[in-house]
Amino acid sequence: MDRPTxxxxxxxxxxxxxxxxxxxxxxxxxxxxxxxxxxxGTGAWEAALVNTLNPGDRVLAFETGQFAILWAKLAExxxxxxxxxxxxxxxxxxxxxxxxxxxADSGHExxxxxxxxxxxxxxxxxxxxxxxxxxxxxxxxxxLLVDAxxxxxxxxxxxxxxxxxxTVSGSQKGxxxxxxxxxxxxxxxxxxxxxxxxxxxxxxxxxxxxxxNEKGFxxxxxxTNLLYALKESLAMLREEGLYxxxxxxxxxxxxxxxxxxxxxxxxxxxxxxxxxxxxTTAVLLPEGVNEAAFRTLVLDKFNLSLGAGLGKVAGKVFxxxxxxxxxxxxxxxxxxxxxxxxxLAGVPHRKGGICAALDYLTETxxx
Ligand code: PLP
Numbered sequence: 001m002d003r004p005t006x007x008x009x010x011x012x013x014x015x016x017x018x019x020x021x022x023x024x025x026x027x028x029x030x031x032x033x034x035x036x037x038x039x040x041g042t043g044a045w046e047a048a049l050v051n052t053l054n055p056g057d058r059v060l061a062f063e064t065g066q067f068a069i070l071w072a073k074l075a076e077x078x079x080x081x082x083x084x085x086x087x088x089x090x091x092x093x094x095x096x097x098x099x100x101x102x103x104a105d106s107g108h109e110x111x112x113x114x115x116x117x118x119x120x121x122x123x124x125x126x127x128x129x130x131x132x133x134x135x136x137x138x139x140x141x142x143x144l145l146v147d148a149x150x151x152x153x154x155x156x157x158x159x160x161x162x163x164x165x166x167t168v169s170g171s172q173k174g175x176x177x178x179x180x181x182x183x184x185x186x187x188x189x190x191x192x193x194x195x196x197x198x199x200x201x202x203x204x205x206x207x208x209x210x211x212x213n214e215k216g217f218x219x220x221x222x223x224t225n226l227l228y229a230l231k232e233s234l235a236m237l238r239e240e241g242l243y244x245x246x247x248x249x250x251x252x253x254x255x256x257x258x259x260x261x262x263x264x265x266x267x268x269x270x271x272x273x274x275x276x277x278x279x280t281t282a283v284l285l286p287e288g289v290n291e292a293a294f295r296t297l298v299l300d301k302f303n304l305s306l307g308a309g310l311g312k313v314a315g316k317v318f319x320x321x322x323x324x325x326x327x328x329x330x331x332x333x334x335x336x337x338x339x340x341x342x343x344l345a346g347v348p349h350r351k352g353g354i355c356a357a358l359d360y361l362t363e364t365x366x367x
Contacts, residue, residue, distance in 0.1 A: 001178075001229040008224055014216030020227050021213055023234045026242055027152060027175070028167055028185040030159040035209050036230075037182040038223040041149040041170030043204070044182030045071050046078070048145050048166040049112075050199040051206045052190050055079040057111040060101050060142065062094075063087035064126060065119035066311035071147060072114065078199070083110065089312055090271040092119070092126030095134035102140035112143040112165075118151035120173075121310040123282040123319065124270045125155055132163045143190060149173060152183075153237060154250040154279040154323045165190040171226060173279065174250075175233050176325040180226045236325075250278035252364055253322045253331050256357040257281045260335045261320075263353030264342060269317050279323035280307065284316060289347050291315050298341035304334060328361050 006012050024034045037043055053059070058081045061072040065087075072082045085097045093115055102110060113135060118125045128146055135144060143165040148157055152167075153174030159167045164187065171181035186194075186206065194206050208219045240246050254276065261268055261283050269282035285291050295306045295318055307319030320338065322331055335354045342349045 001225045003225070003228060005224045008222055009217065013224065016216075016227055016231060017213070017218070017222070018216040020230050020234070021216075023238075024183070024230070025185075027234070027237065028148075028159040028169075028183075029157060029161065029243070030167075030185050030187070032160065032185065032187050032191075033210060033213070035184045035186065035206060035213070036222075036227075037184070037204070037209075038180060038221070038226075039182035040179055041147075041168065041172075041182055042070075042074065044168045044170060044184055045074055045147065047182065047184050047204040047206070048168050049075055049078055049080065050201045050204050051184075051197055052143055052145070052166060052193040053080060053111055054196075054198045056081065058083055058105075058109045059112045059114055060085070060098065060110050061114040062097070062116075062126075063089070064092055064116055064122065064124060065089050065313075066121035067119055067147065067149070068114075068116045069311060071116065075114065089119075089122050090124070090269060092124050092272070092275040093131055095127070095130045098131055099134040099138050102135060102138040102142060105140065108141055110140070110142045112145050114145050114147070116147040117157065118148070118155060118277050118279055120150040120280050120307075121282070121319075122269055122313065122317075123277040123280040124272075124275045125151060125277045126275065128164065129158075129162050136163070143193060150277075150279050150323065153242075153246055155277070156243070156247050159185045160187065163187070165193075171230065173323055174246075175230065176236070177226060177229045177233055180223050181230065247278065249327075250323060252361075253326060253328070254278045254281065256328075256331060256360045257320055257322050257335065259360050260338070260353035260357035263350065263356035264339065265348075265350040266353075269313070279321065281320045281322065282307075282309070282313070282317040283320065285318065286348050289345075291318055294318065294341060294345045294347060297345045298337055301341065301344060302337040304337035304341075306338070328365075332358060332361070
């Protein structure tokens with residue numbers, strides 16, 4: 001990234017952009033276009049909604065955690081009517097609840113289903129393939145819009161095979177980049193819906209972006225230096241072995257983390273092992289422990305930034321991130337910092353969670 005910024009209307013840039021736009025498709029597992037906005041993930045959320053829907057449309061969402069709530073709020077701010085399926089934040093999306101809602105909607109008023117694949121706030125991954133199957137069984141025409149901000153390049157994800165209409169993501173997680181790129185992977189049904197969408201929009205217009213992208217350009221100034229970085233990130237993922245080696249590395253580091261948590265005698269927040277996240281583990285602290293004080297201590301003593309509990313779980317859980325450019329020794333350092341922090345903060349726990357994680361990392365290296 002740390003190179004001079006080139007003219008984004010010149011041939012060198014066009015070659016870079018075309019390469020990125022083509023190669024990013026493998027990460028989403030799609031042959032259809034992926035749009036890249038100079039934005040955060042929130043911008044890409046908005047782009048997905050304003051290009052496919054009309055003001056006043058009903059959308060179905062699921063309260064899996066803080067990011068599901070934030071996406072729903074954004075939809076409401078845009079004038080959409082959100083039908084939120086309540087949740088306890090410890091489980092992923094229930095496909096049966098989606099099917100029930102869609103079956104009851106005989107007038108097809110629900111125009112889209114919003115699903116967060118990996119809830120970064122709770123460390124819970126929902127099964128998008130099952131959700132799609134449940135939607136298909138109802139023969140309901142709603143679009144499926146999926147947030148893969150923290151699952152892209154960390155968990156198995158198949159935009160095209162799973163029949164996702166728009167996948168939203170960002171640069172700052174599995175792609176190992178700084179924040180600043182927002183993605184929309186779009187399918188044919190979403191592109192069709194975009195032709196009649198009446199939302200007022202300018203910056204987020206897919207049609208303008210796609211027309212410019214054809215020639216390797218953007219309708220406005222792109223995040224040129226982040227595209228240098230994206231090119232390298234895509235090369236790194238390919239070298240490691242996109243797809244499964246990258247996903248397996250995350251799965252293995254996540255399992256080691258969970259073994260540490262159980263070794264400490266603490267509780268993994270996610271209730272269903274089938275929904276454990278490859279990228280984040282939320283840990284429930286014992287009643288009466290000051291979560292913020294614990295994290296502050298770990299930051300002060302070890303310069304290790306743990307994730308705060310967000311929204312409803314603020315003060316209850318802390319989160320260990322294990323995604324992106326991350327390996328065995330980085331995880332070992334992280335878990336050592338947590339274990340020392342638990343002791344120093346006087347959090348009731350058993351010693352040796354780190355040993356359980358190291359044993360697992362060692363054993364799985366032998367295989
Ligand atoms: N969705 C998920 C699952 C996230 O984890 C985040 C951010 O962490 C977002 C959306 C919002 O992305 P951003 O903060 O880049 O706007």
